[in-house]
Amino acid sequence: MTTMNPQPPWIEYPDAEPWWGGWRQGISEAWLLRTWLPFWQALGETAKAEYLQRWPPPTEDWRTQVTVYWK
Incomplete structure (x- = not known):
């Protein structure tokens, strides 16, 4: 996967x-810090929602992390 559309952290680091x-x-x-967050933080709200549909977070903790803390 390229840095233009990286896999989410729960796929890249499945045990984390x-x-x-x-x-x-x-x-x-x-x-x-260099790949995923710059990509994620550059997305608009619609693109973030589409990304999370494609790559659903495995837990509510992950969903909260990316939508609240890493936004």
């Missing part, structure tokens, strides 16, 4: 939870 410490260190932090 939204509160996982790896989001603040190492290659997972670099991926989050």
Whole structure:
């Protein structure tokens, strides 16, 4: 998947939870900060809703993380 349309964190790091410490260190932090968050934060509300339909978050914790904390 290209950085223009990256997979969501729950696919890229399937064993990680939204509160996982790896989001603040190492290659997972670099991926989050350089790839996924810039992509996600550049999307409009409609595009975010469409993305979440295509890649449904596996839990409400994930949905909250991306729609409230990482918006």
